[in-house]
Amino acid sequence: MNPVLDVRDLRVEFPTAAGALGVVDGVSFDVGPGETVALVGESGSGKSVSSLAVLGLLGRGRIAGGSVSFRGEEIAGAGPERLRRLRGAEIAMVFQNPMSALDPLFSVGDQVVEAIRVHRPVGRAQARERAVELLREVGLPDPERRMRSYPHELSGGQQQRVGVAMALACDPELLIADEPTTALDVTVEAQILALMRRLQREHGAALLLITHDMSVVARMADRVVVMYAGQVVERGTVAEVLSAPTHPYTRALIGSVPTVHTGRDELLTVIPGSVPNPADVPDGCRFHPRCPQAVERCRTEVPPVVRTGEGRISRCWLAEDAGRVPAPTGAPGTGAR
Structure with a gap:
């Protein structure tokens, strides 16, 4: 079945006094009919920018490369009139802060x-x-x-x-929800997520969910795309990724969420430091300054995107060293299921 949304090798730039600044670098994912795909990562990972690029809502930013296909139609670089007809009617968005989204x-x-x-x-x-x-x-x-x-x-x-x-x-075919419960308390959050899940089933819409919370991913999504510093670092089904993550960043995100089995005195995972500024990304693996498993190779060489299973990818030297098969050229986070 063809995807409703197919994003391939997306690159997004914003103008600065020092020149164009790349904030999304080679991001690829797809969303099938009736499916929920989560883009997850900390603030600054590029997930919201990636979703805004789909609707041409980048402000001063621009799509510098790649493809955004909706129902087989290329919409990256589409004109203002086509985007106006698209927004709301065919692709709709639920924004992070409801008060600022309403007039x-x-x-x-x-x-x-x-x-x-x-x-x-x-x-x-x-x-x-x-x-x-x-x-x-x-x-x-x-x-x-x-x-x-x-x-x-x-x-x-x-x-x-x-x-x-x-x-x-x-009745849009694709619904994009950008951190739709961030400003809400946990009780209301659960109600809104349950509401969205029910309405998605009833309306048959595909859902692209933007979040930083792995517990939300576990409750809502079919597949998950983990982003860090503007790149996809892991992708797969939610069941596979949550049970056997292959990237240290994914493991850290999962470990930072308490569960019903977390003891009162048990410490949660803390990721030291912060997501790097797009103007100053480190050499080698972008996560290596914060990674407890980093070795010299991680600091100097950019890790390839490798296939870690059917429909799964990881951008990590640990996955490469484990003898995984390199992912197809030009498909970092390829949408193939």
């Missing part, structure tokens, strides 16, 4: 109605009926009354439910 000057109802009428040839009355139905579908109590509410009158969880309703207003 404080307009009621919730007006904003959901606008999301419908921009892409659908319906009258205002019909659009309002659909908006009430959407607000009810995402679990807002008394949706007719909430149509008249302004964003500041809603809680963070209710605002995010409105954001989900707006994203689903035109």
Whole structure:
């Protein structure tokens, strides 16, 4: 089955006083129909920039190379009119901060109605009926009354439910959720994730989930793409990656999440340091300054992307030294299943 979204060797640059700065370097992944794929990594890993590149929302940045294909159509470098028709109708986004994603000057109802009428040839009355139905579908109590509410009158969880309703207003084929629960407490987070999972099944949309939390990946995703310093460092099914990670960075991310089996006095994994500035990435493996398993080779030589199993890849000398098969040329994080 052909993927809904197929990103290959994506490179993104932003202009600086010192010249173009690359923040995404050769990223590849795909998302199949009805599938959930998670892009995971710390802040600064390039996961949000990669997702914004899909919709042409890079601001001053630009796609410097690679391919972004939606249902077989190349959309990297598409014109403003095509991107306007694409956003909301075919690809929709749930943003990280619901309060900043909603316009404080307009009621919730007006904003959901606008999301419908921009892409659908319906009258205002019909659009309002659909908006009430959407607000009810995402679990807002008394949706007719909430149509008249302004964003500041809603809680963070209710605002995010409105954001989900707006994203689903035109039944998009692909939903991108960029850290959709970061600003929410754990109880509301669980509710929003359960809501998105249910609505995705009911609407049949593919979901690209951006997160830094491996526990969210475990609950939501079918496959996971681990990013670090603008590159894909590991990719595979969630079951495989969580049970047998092949990259030290993936292991560290998993070890930093407490589980029901974590003892009260048991220490979680702490990753020293921080993701490097894109203007000053280290030689060799980009993770080596923070890696407890780094050797001299890691500091001087760039590790290849190797296949570590069916549909799995890893960017690590440990995987290469274990005798794995190099991944196909031009496919760092190849989308082949």
